[in-house]
Amino acid sequence: MNLNNASKDQLRQWEQQLSAEYDAIVAKKLSLDLTRGKPSSEQLSLSDGLDGILKGNYKSLDGTDTRNYGGLDGLAEARELGAHIFGVKPAEVLAQGNSSLTLMFQCLITAVEFGFTSTESAWSKAERMKFLCPVPGYDRHFTLCEQLNIDMIPVAMTANGPDMDQVEALVQADSSIKGMWCVPKYSNPTGVIYSDEVVERIAKLGKIAGNGFRVFWDNAYAVHDLAAALPLANIMEFCRAHSTEDSVLQFASTSKITHAGAGVAFVAMSEANLKGFRKFLNAQSIGPDKVNQLRHMRLLPTIDALNAHMQKHARILQPRFDAVLKALDDAFTGTDLGTWEKPAGGYFVAFDTRPHCAKDVVRLAAEAGVKLTPAGATFPYGKDPQDCNIRIAPSVPSVQEVVGAMEVFVTCVKLVAVRQQLA
Amino acid sequence: MNLNNASKDQLRQWEQQLSAEYDAIVAKKLSLDLTRGKPSSEQLSLSDGLDGILKGNYKSLDGTDTRNYGGLDGLAEARELGAHIFGVKPAEVLAQGNSSLTLMFQCLITAVEFGFTSTESAWSKAERMKFLCPVPGYDRHFTLCEQLNIDMIPVAMTANGPDMDQVEALVQADSSIKGMWCVPKYSNPTGVIYSDEVVERIAKLGKIAGNGFRVFWDNAYAVHDLAAALPLANIMEFCRAHSTEDSVLQFASTSKITHAGAGVAFVAMSEANLKGFRKFLNAQSIGPDKVNQLRHMRLLPTIDALNAHMQKHARILQPRFDAVLKALDDAFTGTDLGTWEKPAGGYFVAFDTRPHCAKDVVRLAAEAGVKLTPAGATFPYGKDPQDCNIRIAPSVPSVQEVVGAMEVFVTCVKLVAVRQQLA
Structure with missing residues (x-):
C-alpha cells in the first residue's frame, strides 16, 4: 500500500x-x-516470594534492625544494587520508597525551591524555568513540569536519542533552560537506546548550560532487555571526564522488576548534589521502608539473581x-x-x-x-x-x-x- | 528539698x-x-507476623491486585482503619506510605506553593508565613517550618493543651499566621490530652484566621494509651458545627503500632482540601505501597484486633x-x-x-x-x-x-x- x-x-x-x-x-x-x-x-507473580522471605530475620547485613526508624540513605545492600544499575559507587546512591517518580518530583522541588548546591542556584530565582522534553516522551514527566510551572520545549527524538544539535543550540541560547528529561535506554515510548555519542554530548551540556542545570536521567528500563542485555554508555563516566558531575541526576526503580506498586526506587547523584538533597529529604523523612528493601535484597541478593x-x-x-x-x-x-x-x-x-x-x-x-x-x-x-x-x-x-x-x-x-x- | x-x-x-x-x-x-x-x-516483635501474612494472596477485599501500580488513595480497608483513628468517614482519609511526617511536609508544600482550594490561597502569595508552635513541642514539626521559611511563634502549653487565649489573640491580630502545630493526645513531649474546650476553640480558629489557615493536627498517639483508652474530643465534629471543615488537616500512622520504619501513614481532610491535595499527589505518585497496607490490614483486621x-x-x-x-x-x-x-x-x-x-x-x-x-x-x-x-x-x-x-x-x-x- x-x-x-x-x-x-x-x-x-x-x-x-x-x-x-x-x-x-x-x-x-x-x-x-x-x-x-x-x-x-x-x-508480578515472579516476585511473590517477597512476602515471607524474611523468615523472622529483620536484620540487614550490617546488623540494622530494619523495623525501626532511621537510615535516611536506605540499606547498604540496596544502595549497592542501585549502584550496579547506574554504574556508580554505592555512596552516590540513595535507596528510597516505592516510586522513582516521587524521587524525581522531590529533586525538582529541591532544584526549584531550595537549590541543590546553594540557595542562589534555586531555579525559582530566575524569571522563567524551562525544560527540554525529547518527544515523543513520558507523560508523567510532563505532568511534573506542569505542576511546577516549568515551561516545556519539545525536541526531536532520533533513532540514537534526542537531536543533540537542536538540544545544544537551545541550551546555549537560553539560560532559563534548567533541565532536560531523558529515558536513555528503551526510551519511553520509542524504545531506542541513546548512542554513546549522544550520551557524551548530554554529559557535556553542563558546560554550556546556565546555573543549576540538571539532566533528569530516568533509567527506568536499565535491565529490562527482551533478549541480550544491550549496553548503554555510562553517563557519569563522561561527566567525570568533562567535570560536569553535578549536572546529572539518575533515577531507577524495581517497579518493573518485582511488584510495581511495592518496590524500591533509587537516585544517584554527585556528593555536592547529595548534600543538598539529603537536607531536603531529612526534614521530611523518617527514612525509607527498610523492611521492604531487605525483602528485595533477599529475593535478588546478587547481580546474577537479578x-x-x-x-x-x-x-x-x-x-x-x-x-x-x-x-x-x-x-x-x-x-x-x-x-x-x-x-x-x-x-x-x-x-x-x-x-x-x-x-x-x-x-x-x-x-x-x-x-x-x-x-x-x-x-x-x-x-x-x-x-x-x-x-x-x-x-x-x-x-x-x-x-x-x-x-x-x-x-x-x-x-x-x-x-x-x-x- | x-x-x-x-x-x-x-x-x-x-x-x-x-x-x-x-x-x-x-x-x-x-x-x-x-x-x-x-x-x-x-x-517491634509484636508485629513480626507481618512478613509472610499474605500467604500468596495479594488481593485486597475489593479484588485489587495490590502488587501493581495505582490506587492513589490507598486500599479501602486501610482508609477505614484511618477513619476509625480520626473519627471521620473513610472517604475523607488517604492511606499512604510509611511516614506521616512526609504527609505533613506534602501538605505544607501544597499549602505554600499551590494552595489547597485555589492558587490564590497559596501561602507564598503572602509576604510572610507564620506558624503557631505550642511549646514545648515536636522538633521535627519545627524543622519542616524552617525548611519552608515559615516563621515560628511559640505559644504556651498548659495541662489542657495550648493557651487558647494567647492563640486566639495572635490569630486575630495577624493574618500572616497560616497554621498551627498540634499533637492533641499525649502531646509530644508533655503528654497532656487537649481538653474538649481547647479542641473546640481550635476548631473555631478558622473563623477568625486569615485566608488559607490550616491546623496541622498530628494525632500520633491516638490509640497509644498506657492503661484505659482515654478520649480526645473529635475536632472534625466541632469543625462541622462551626463550618470550619477546611481549616484542619489530621495526621496519624502505624509507626508506633507495627514496625516504625515500615508502616502506613494516614491523612484526613475535607473534600475541598482533598481535591487540592490529590492533584498535588497525583502528579508525583504511582500510588502508595498497597502490599504493605494489605499486610497491615491482615494483621489488624478489626478495631478489636487493634x-x-x-x-x-x-x-x-x-x-x-x-x-x-x-x-x-x-x-x-x-x-x-x-x-x-x-x-x-x-x-x-x-x-x-x-x-x-x-x-x-x-x-x-x-x-x-x-x-x-x-x-x-x-x-x-x-x-x-x-x-x-x-x-x-x-x-x-x-x-x-x-x-x-x-x-x-x-x-x-x-x-x-x-x-x-x-x-
Whole structure:
C-alpha cells in the first residue's frame, strides 16, 4: 500500500475493503486494552516470594534492625544494587520508597525551591524555568513540569536519542533552560537506546548550560532487555571526564522488576548534589521502608539473581513484542503509512501514522473495542503538533489478545489514512 | 528539698553530698540513653507476623491486585482503619506510605506553593508565613517550618493543651499566621490530652484566621494509651458545627503500632482540601505501597484486633513510664526543683527544671553516661528561652536501665539547681 502514488479509484477501492473489514471487527464487540505500561499478573507473580522471605530475620547485613526508624540513605545492600544499575559507587546512591517518580518530583522541588548546591542556584530565582522534553516522551514527566510551572520545549527524538544539535543550540541560547528529561535506554515510548555519542554530548551540556542545570536521567528500563542485555554508555563516566558531575541526576526503580506498586526506587547523584538533597529529604523523612528493601535484597541478593529474574520477565514479554512488531511489519513495511522503531526492551512500541491521523485512529480503535493511549499523551501539554504518534503497550494482554488488538490497530491506521487521502 | 528557703550553709551541704553522689555515678561508667522516642525491639516483635501474612494472596477485599501500580488513595480497608483513628468517614482519609511526617511536609508544600482550594490561597502569595508552635513541642514539626521559611511563634502549653487565649489573640491580630502545630493526645513531649474546650476553640480558629489557615493536627498517639483508652474530643465534629471543615488537616500512622520504619501513614481532610491535595499527589505518585497496607490490614483486621495489639504495647511501656514517674515523684514532689505532667500514654515525659538549668543538666548527665535529648530541642530554632525543658523518652531501654538513668537524672537536676542557687 502506497497512498502517495495511488489513484483515486484505487483509494476508493481500498476504502471500501477497509470499511468492510472494520465493520466486521466492530461486530465482534472486542474489549482489548493496549494502554497500560505495567507488568502483567504473570510477571508480578515472579516476585511473590517477597512476602515471607524474611523468615523472622529483620536484620540487614550490617546488623540494622530494619523495623525501626532511621537510615535516611536506605540499606547498604540496596544502595549497592542501585549502584550496579547506574554504574556508580554505592555512596552516590540513595535507596528510597516505592516510586522513582516521587524521587524525581522531590529533586525538582529541591532544584526549584531550595537549590541543590546553594540557595542562589534555586531555579525559582530566575524569571522563567524551562525544560527540554525529547518527544515523543513520558507523560508523567510532563505532568511534573506542569505542576511546577516549568515551561516545556519539545525536541526531536532520533533513532540514537534526542537531536543533540537542536538540544545544544537551545541550551546555549537560553539560560532559563534548567533541565532536560531523558529515558536513555528503551526510551519511553520509542524504545531506542541513546548512542554513546549522544550520551557524551548530554554529559557535556553542563558546560554550556546556565546555573543549576540538571539532566533528569530516568533509567527506568536499565535491565529490562527482551533478549541480550544491550549496553548503554555510562553517563557519569563522561561527566567525570568533562567535570560536569553535578549536572546529572539518575533515577531507577524495581517497579518493573518485582511488584510495581511495592518496590524500591533509587537516585544517584554527585556528593555536592547529595548534600543538598539529603537536607531536603531529612526534614521530611523518617527514612525509607527498610523492611521492604531487605525483602528485595533477599529475593535478588546478587547481580546474577537479578539477571536470571529479568530473563523470566523477558520470556513473558518477548512474544507480546513479537506480536506487535510482526503485525506492524506485515502491514506497513514498504508502505508510506507509518514508521516505528524495533525496541529490544522496555515496555512500549511507538508508531507514527501519517500526519494528522493519530487521534482518528485512536477513536476508531476505541469504537471497535481496542483501547489505545490517547493521541498526544506522549507530548508536552498533550499536544502532538503532527498528530501522528501512538504508544502501544503490549505487556498486560495475552499474546492472543495482542494479536487481535493489532489486527484492529492495523485496519484503523489504514482506513484513516486512506480516508484522509481521499478527502 | 526547697532551694528558695534554704540557707547558704544548707545549700553548701547539699552541694557536697550531691557532688559526691555524682562522682560515684561517673565512676560507674554507665552508658544509658533516654533520647529516642521509638519502639523497643520487644514492641517491634509484636508485629513480626507481618512478613509472610499474605500467604500468596495479594488481593485486597475489593479484588485489587495490590502488587501493581495505582490506587492513589490507598486500599479501602486501610482508609477505614484511618477513619476509625480520626473519627471521620473513610472517604475523607488517604492511606499512604510509611511516614506521616512526609504527609505533613506534602501538605505544607501544597499549602505554600499551590494552595489547597485555589492558587490564590497559596501561602507564598503572602509576604510572610507564620506558624503557631505550642511549646514545648515536636522538633521535627519545627524543622519542616524552617525548611519552608515559615516563621515560628511559640505559644504556651498548659495541662489542657495550648493557651487558647494567647492563640486566639495572635490569630486575630495577624493574618500572616497560616497554621498551627498540634499533637492533641499525649502531646509530644508533655503528654497532656487537649481538653474538649481547647479542641473546640481550635476548631473555631478558622473563623477568625486569615485566608488559607490550616491546623496541622498530628494525632500520633491516638490509640497509644498506657492503661484505659482515654478520649480526645473529635475536632472534625466541632469543625462541622462551626463550618470550619477546611481549616484542619489530621495526621496519624502505624509507626508506633507495627514496625516504625515500615508502616502506613494516614491523612484526613475535607473534600475541598482533598481535591487540592490529590492533584498535588497525583502528579508525583504511582500510588502508595498497597502490599504493605494489605499486610497491615491482615494483621489488624478489626478495631478489636487493634486494641488488643495496643494493649500488648502498653504492657511493655507501662513499667518504663512508671519508673520515670516514680523517680520524679520520689525526688521532686513537694520541692521547688521542677514540674512535670503524668502522661497516661504516648512516648514522653517532659520535665521542667528551675530556669536556666536544662542545658547544664543534659551536659552533666551526658558526662555521667546518660544521654538525654538536647535541651532546647523541644522549642522552635532549638531555643528554650527559660532553658528548663527536658524530654525523657523511656521506651527503648529496659526497666532496670530506666531506673538507673533516672537516678542519674535526678542527681543532676538537684546538683545543677543547688549550684545555681549558690552562685
